Amino acid sequence: MPELPEVETTRRGLLKILPGRKILKVEVYAAKLRLPIPADIPTKLKGAQITDITRRAKYMIWHISNDRDIIVHLGMSGRFRMATEKDFQRGVHDHIVLYLSDGMMVSYYDPRKFGLFTWAEDDGAPHPWLQNIGIDPLSDDLNAEWFYPQLQRRKISMKTALLDQKMINGLGNIYVSEALFYAGVRPERLTLQVTRSECQKLVKAIKQVLNAALKAGGSSLKDYRNVKGRLGYFQNQFAVYGRAGEPCKTCGQVIQQVTQNGRSSFYCQHCQK
């Protein structure tokens, strides 16, 4: 599910609920997601407060009063549900349930359990998964002067390059296809063959797509919901993702689907070279 826009939408939703409330109780119903959920989390969080929630790539960092940070990753199907204690009904996929002061509840829901909920550091060492994260696509770090040489010294498909979180963080399968469409570059094109002007367009397209998705509250496929249970609506604006066989909104030609690294890419063979 969640690429940068969905994670950021989730973060903003949680920011409205978690800070300022005390954590009264934490219940954990799964031993592990992608990694084990540390056994000491319920004890350590009891009585604590979340002072802030920040984001690094697709990871959320929960800043806890008087304790280490927690990192949260939504994997493919993770999301947070919010409810009042009165209304809350735990389902089989609600793995971590937080009881907050004034009767609010927040739960981490994740059918596929590919997410992550653990201490951000262990023995003073930052979690290895937080190492080697590439640049933030929405910051000025992503510009053609930086990006072009990066592309020149590699010989991989553009799809693979944009999915590589160590180069640019935050893009996933949906937004890679969308950004490549707006830049007019096919997913199979090799990094080495991308021109300077295409690189310029890519930079623009990546930012434009992510910002538009953010504005729409993310994309909802299957079961993505924001914290309030609302659907994002960017999926209604997809130019190519999931539209194989349908006409290109720009030229009318049929959208193509190919498999790269075991994952689908979508493109228009007329608009993308």
Add this chain to the structure above:
DNA sequence: CGGTAGACCTGACCGC
């Protein structure tokens, strides 16, 4: 270095 396959896990959907 790059590519590939498999691992983790559950649910939805399709064709028979």
Add this chain to the structure above:
DNA sequence: TGCGGTCAGGTCTACC
């Protein structure tokens, strides 16, 4: 209705 196969927004490891 049931069953098996395929696919899904992520990302790590193992191996060629």
